[in-house]
């Protein structure tokens with residue numbers, strides 16, 4: 215009998231229950247008990263659904279109110295000192311670590327967030343040093359295991375593995391020079407042992423330890439730690455399923471059989487070819503193999519025949535008892551269910567599978583691989599064959615004019631006509647002062663804005679009325695910026711539901727969902743559009759808003775577009791043609807938009823590419839190919855403008871060490887980057903590489919409602935100016951302000967403008 219499992223499930227609730235209750239708690243509108251109750255309801259409903267669909271091993275312990283890595287830090291008492299002794303209870307300490315806390319005399323910033331592997335999910339980076347006092351504050355895996363017990367006894371607790379946890383951590387500011395988090399492994403293992411033995415005593419027969427670090431180049435450097443850690447854990451633990459996902463194990467597969475674990479999970483969606491090496495590595499052992507044949511990263515229906523081929527290969531080599539059919543990764547990255555979609559056509563719906571549908575897929579594939587004669591199973595196989603055939607037919611459609619345009623891109627289309635030194639002179643026309651202040655594009659997406667959009671959707675507001683409303687918003691954003699004295703203005707993006715969705719909706723080739731939300735970080739969810747066919751522009755996308763905004767002011771207005779790589783990475787791409795080709799199609803559409811903006815009198819145009827870095831392949835060997843096409847598409851989108859048009863780009867991360875030459879190659883006139891939470895290593899990197907274009911390192915964090923005092927911003931500017939050429943520095947926040955309220959936005963930007971004024975006086 216081949217069993218089935220799901221490695222993890224979306225924790226947001228089918229109707230975004232968690233977002234609603236958590237945000238209400240932050241606003242002081244509901245109690246902590248209410249949060250706990252809703253969370254338990256969401257979990258129970260997920261488990262019930264998974265069980266009904268026939269999944270053998272239900273995941274438990276993977277739920278989170280904000281982020282599972284943060285849960286881990288909190289449970290293991292890896293709580294940085296700044297959050298301790300502040301008089302906050304456990305839940306508020308947890309949220310303070312997540313998003314900062316500024317009330318009743320307490321003022322602590324949030325921890326640093328990073329993108330989780332190559333996804334758009336953000337985790338909170340654990341902060342550790344020699345004084346970290348690991349202990350088990352609570353055992354979430356056990357609590358959830360007990361919670362589901364009445365419904366199901368085979369649930370499989372999910373726990374982030376010790377090596378990945380330490381590999382993702384960073385040293386605190388107080389840590390000794392050269393401190394490596396992995397050095398804490400001996401101190402951490404006893405706590406893992408306690409956690410695992412409690413699970414065992416509680417009756418769990420399996421536990422899933424997630425070690426995705428094994429699919430990265432870093433994984434190999436931890437071989438000895440893996441071996442010693444797992445040798446210590448196994449004797450006290452339930453059977454361990456060591457889960458690797460998001461990519462290829464490569465040579466790491468060779469030490470898996472030295473780990474006395476009971477099972478290993480591999481991702482066969484991203485790396486189907488690794489099945490052979492995994493079978494070879496495990497065949498002489500008793501270790502079981504879990505096959506990630508149902509993608510946890512894409513929303514396309516699984517081709518059962520292709521999946522069954524892989525499963526059968528494994529069952530004939532290892533025997534069915536040692537094989538589990540599973541999702542390739544946790545299902546965190548895809549929406550909860552297709553059942554909530556009423557606007558997709560029947561044809562479209564038939565192409566997709568979301569989390570619950572993927573759960574049915576693993577159960578069906580496992581049943582088919584077990585030789586089930588159940589009529590339901592054969593019907594599901596037959597239906598899948600028909601769906602896949604129909605989709606293959608649809609995929610044959612292509613738009614020849616777009617394909618031809620891509621094929622005829624010339625090398626010179628990627629380059630500006632003159633180097634930055636020449637362009638910079640031409641751009642003096644913008645009349646920006648020294649240390650120009652600007653923002654990254656969006657202003658608060660208020661309740662009024664969201665309501666107006668909802669009304670437009672329900673036809674309670676006409677197109678004309680909505681347009682008037684947006685114009686008023688733009689006007690007040692412009693007046694606000696003039697009033698507080700910003701230099702390079704933005705229109706504020708009130709018309710955008712989302713920086714990717716808005717563009718997708720105005721391009722051919724995408725389809726949209728109504729409720730297909732995916733967690734990006736904490737209570738922020740996104741609804742990625744889906745690329746289904748060739749992409750082209752329907753007509754101008756942003757021109758009318760930028761033109762209107764510019765008409766209101768004599769200060770320069772910055773046009774605002776989302777870049778090709780970001781649109782692609784934050785959508786669900788097609789899997790039948792390359793991502794490169796999809797990005798090229800997007801780039802050509804954006805190139806036309808950039809040129810139209812310029813023609814409409816917009817003198818600065820920002821093309822945001824926050825997703826370039828997270829799209830980096832997990833293996834360095836794949837980087838050049840990716841960075842090559844990704845960089846080219848940005849250049850293709852922006853290089854068509856005149857010297858006097860200032861191009862900007864924006865990246866909300868600070869980790870440029872490895873990709874610097876590629877960022878330089880983009881040749882944007884100005885880049886703005888996230889910098890407020892990283893140390894000055896970032897700025898030094900720019901100096902070391904001799905970055906010569908303008909740069910705006912973010913001076914404050916936008917993920918937290920905290921208002922940065924002017925002094926703090928001045929200190930940052932001072933530190934930056936020790937390393938950067940004065941004439942190149944722009945002053946801006948880390949990222950857009952759409953998730954913030956107006957109150958803190960105004961207070962923060964006033965401080966930012968004051969700090970820039972101070973710099974002008976002091977660095978004359």
Ligand code: MET
Nearest residue numbers: 654655656822824950951
């Ligand atoms: C995630 S990057 C966001 C850039 C966008 N222009 C904004 O300000 O919202």
Ligand SMILES: [Zn+2]
Nearest residue numbers: 824866949950
């Ligand atoms: Zn950003």
